[in-house]
Amino acid sequence: MKFFVMRFVLLISCLSLLSCTTQLNDYQAVDKPFDVKAYFSGRVIAWGIVQDYTNHVQRRFCVEIDGSWQGNEGLLAETFYFADGEVTYRNWALIKQTNGDYQGTAEDVIGQAIGRHQGFAFQFEYQLLLQLDDDVIEVTMDDWMYQLDQYRVMNKTAMYKLGVQIAEVTLFFDKQQPVKNCGTFQS
Secondary structure (H helix, E strand, O other): OHHHHHHHHHHHHHHHHHHOOOOHHHOOOOOOOOOHHHHOOEEEEEEEEEEEOOOOEEEEEEEEEEEEEEOOEEEEEEEEEEOOOOEEEEEEEEEEOOOOOEEEEOOOEEEEEEEEEEOOEEEEEEEEEEEEOOEEEEEEEEEEEEEOOOOEEEEEEEEEEOOEEEEEEEEEEEOOOOOOOHHHOOO
16 A cells, blocks of 8 residues: 555656646747847857756856858857856757747757747757766757847756756846957956
């Protein structure tokens, strides 16, 4: 009997967790929906942090993004400047689909990233090869962007390994003119 009670409690706990998961459909249409293609055209700058599973900040960074589009095909060239002096690059090749979704590839992304939006929210999901010290690990990224106004976007990304959240990345994008750069970012 104790076994069945424990299984029942575990089942209820799992269902409770699943019911708390945010879905893209939770965000209703707004007067000016988040236009990812328009926002990521030209130069954008973002500042961010990486927190581990205990919420301890592990890294701080600034990223400069230069976006260019030809029709529905875009390139986002990203340069990351970390507070410890490391500089990394990622080049996203994006394609806006006829249904409004996005597909993307990058050097350190396995397969294709899938992006969808609703109202002021955009969700981007992909598998990332992450360099950690001397190892490269595969992680799942669940990336959520929320447009605050025409210039600013807030981003929260949950990072998973084997279905367990191991880190969270928070970014603040700013496109206000004149666009700044990361040249003054220091540790």
